[in-house]
Amino acid sequence: MNTSQAISTFIEFFRDRGHRLITGASLIPAPGDPVLFTTSGMHPLTPFLEGRPHPLGNRLTGVQRCLRTTDLDEVGDYSHLTLFEMLGSWSLGDYSGPQSLRFGYELVRDGFGIPPGLLHATVFGGDEQTGPDLQSQQVWTELGVPVELTAGENWWSGPTGLCGTDSELFVWTGEPPPRGTPGSDPRWVELWNHVSLRYQQLPDGTRRPLRQRSVDTGMGLERLLMVLQQQSSVFDTDLFRPWVSATAELWPAGERESRVIVDHLRSGVVITGDGVRPANTGRGYVLRRLLRRALTTLWRDDPGRSLADLPDPLVGGTLTHFQQSPGSSEVRGVLLAEEQKFRDLLTRGRRVLSRVRLSTPVTEQELRDLHQTHGLPPELVSELLAEQG
Numbered sequence: 430m431n432t433s434q435a436i437s438t439f440i441e442f443f444r445d446r447g448h449r450l451i452t453g454a455s456l457i458p459a460p461g462d463p464v465l466f467t468t469s470g471m472h473p474l475t476p477f478l479e480g481r482p483h484p485l486g487n488r489l490t491g492v493q494r495c496l497r498t499t500d501l502d503e504v505g506d507y508s509h510l511t512l513f514e515m516l517g518s519w520s521l522g523d524y525s526g527p528q529s530l531r532f533g534y535e536l537v538r539d540g541f542g543i544p545p546g547l548l549h550a551t552v553f554g555g556d557e558q559t560g561p562d563l564q565s566q567q568v569w570t571e572l573g574v575p576v577e578l579t580a581g582e583n584w585w586s587g588p589t590g591l592c593g594t595d596s597e598l599f600v601w602t603g604e605p606p607p608r609g610t611p612g613s614d615p616r617w618v619e620l621w622n623h624v625s626l627r628y629q630q631l632p633d634g635t636r637r638p639l640r641q642r643s644v645d646t647g648m649g650l651e652r653l654l655m656v657l658q659q660q661s662s663v664f665d666t667d668l669f670r671p672w673v674s675a676t677a678e679l680w681p682a683g684e685r686e687s688r689v690i691v692d693h694l695r696s697g698v699v700i701t702g703d704g705v706r707p708a709n710t711g712r713g714y715v716l717r718r719l720l721r722r723a724l725t726t727l728w729r730d731d732p733g734r735s736l737a738d739l740p741d742p743l744v745g746g747t748l749t750h751f752q753q754s755p756g757s758s759e760v761r762g763v764l765l766a767e768e769q770k771f772r773d774l775l776t777r778g779r780r781v782l783s784r785v786r787l788s789t790p791v792t793e794q795e796l797r798d799l800h801q802t803h804g805l806p807p808e809l810v811s812e813l814l815a816e817q818g
């Protein structure tokens with residue numbers, strides 16, 4: 430099943446069960462939202478999950494692009510991405526958690542054809558404020574899916590305080606038959622989170638029950654594709670194939686480096702497509718950091734490499750996939766201007782470092798001085814010093 434078939438299987442399943450399709454939002458949250466980027470499918474729906482009526486009703490489904498930079502150093506392994514897409518379903522005060530789990534099981538087994546014997550679930554085991562999620566445990570048991578009770582991983586809390594118990598569905602990716610549990614064997618890959626949003630977390634850590642109880646589910650599209658296409662990494666799926674093959678041809682590198690280049694440049698294109706421009710603060714800084722990390726990785730092998738070589742259809746195809754309006758030449762222009770800025774900064778940095786005398790290892794004070802006097806960011810100085818040996 431390729432990307433578009435997987436997306437339509439998901440959406441059609443929920444449409445057939447009374448859910449209306451919502452259009453995915455931009456990576457830039459609504460004004461007043463304290464978070465820099467949209468981090469999950471439910472994020473743009475926050476006001477509706479808090480009780481405001483949604484114009485399309487109380488059963489929704491959709492695909493949402495999300496950006497998370499909390500695991501930046503993990504990018505390069507088989508599954509971590511900064512930009513990813515979440516397939517989601519929502520019940521805004523309509524059906525409750527158990528119904529959502531039953532829908533989930535049916536879709537995974539019948540729609541996606543994943544053998545039920547490869548599934549495992551986890552449910553919330555309880556903490557000092559909220560009891561164990563016995564209802565979800567019972568549903569999974571009735572469905573014949575083995576279930577494990579955990580604490581921390583099965584409490585979901587979002588950036589704006591909405592929270593609740595989370596039941597996660599895992600799929601076995603090792604050689605069958607499955608062994609152990611999600612908590613004890615990493616070959617169980619987390620596929621789909623079903624969150625019963627029942628509380629608002631208050632600043633003092635206590636939980637206030639919500640008047641409207643909702644369900645929010647989110648399934649990472651890339652991981653789903655990895656499982657359905659029986660690949661060992663998200664980068665080996667059809668979704669990433671154009672990026673992986675084009676960059677491998679242009680800029681051969683080790684597996685980890687290639688994945689970092691693909692992930693960061695693809696994210697850079699999409700963030701730019703949503704209207705962000707490189708800057709030293711906020712969203713622009715995240716974009717700058719991703720592009721510079723990609724360029725640093727590219728230039729480690731050959732400083733002559735340039736984003737000017739990124740094929741136009743690759744950038745254009747990505748913007749089309751995410752239904753973004755800027756043309757590829759506008760986005761490529763932003764990337765190239767940032768590349769030039771970074772090249773100039775590196776040249777200046779090397780010149781400054783060849784003239785100043787620094788301690789070994791360099792001190793915090795020296796790094797501060799270099800930043801203030803010469804505008805050289807500490808991480809750049811560290812890179813350049815490492816380069817000098």
Ligand code: SER
Pocket residue numbers: 468469470471517585622623624645646647648
């Ligand atoms: N909010 C949950 C998540 O982020 C499910 O959508 O995983």
